[in-house]
Amino acid sequence: MEIRKRAEWLNPPKTCDICKSPNVTFQNNKVLYKKSIGNWPYIWICRSCGAAIGCHFGTKYPLGKMADLKTRQARAKAHKWFDQLHQQSGLTTRTGAYTWLANAMGLSRAKCHIGHFTSEQCEEVIRLSKKKLKQGKPRKERMTHIRGRKVVKPGERRKHK
Structure with missing residues (x-):
C-alpha cells in the first residue's frame, strides 16, 4: 500500500536544513x-551535524524541517x-x-506547523498554550443546595444545632 504525498508535506531532504551538508540519510531512529521507537521508526538524519526529523507514517516524507537536539x-x-x-x-478541534x-x-494557517518552528517559536507555543488552557478551563459548578438543604463543601464539617 503506497501512501500518496499530501500537498502540504515537504519533499525528502537532499541537504541538511541546518548545516546545508548533502550528507543526509534515511535511517531507522x-x-x-x-x-527503534514508534510504529514507523524512520528519520532523516544529517551525518555531518546530527540534525534529524521524523517521517510521516509509511513514507519517506519528513514531518517538518530538520532540527538540532535543542529544537x-x-x-x-x-x-x-x-x-x-x-x-x-475538549476546548477545540485540532484544526481549530x-x-x-x-x-x-501572526502566521498564515499554511505556515503554522510545529515541525517547522524554531526553538524560540516553540517557547511561544508553550506560553500561548498554557495561557489558553488556563483561560479555557470551565469552572466547576459547586452545588450549594440539594432538595432545599445546604450542601457541605469538601473538607468542611456540618455544624449541628
Missing part, C-alpha cells in the same frame, strides 16, 4: 535513541502543551487549535 526537544515540549488544547481539554495558534502568532 535507533541511530538516535539506541532502539527537537522544544518541538516535543510544544506539542505536549499544544495537543492538550484539542486532545484532553492550529487556526487559533496561527492567529495568535
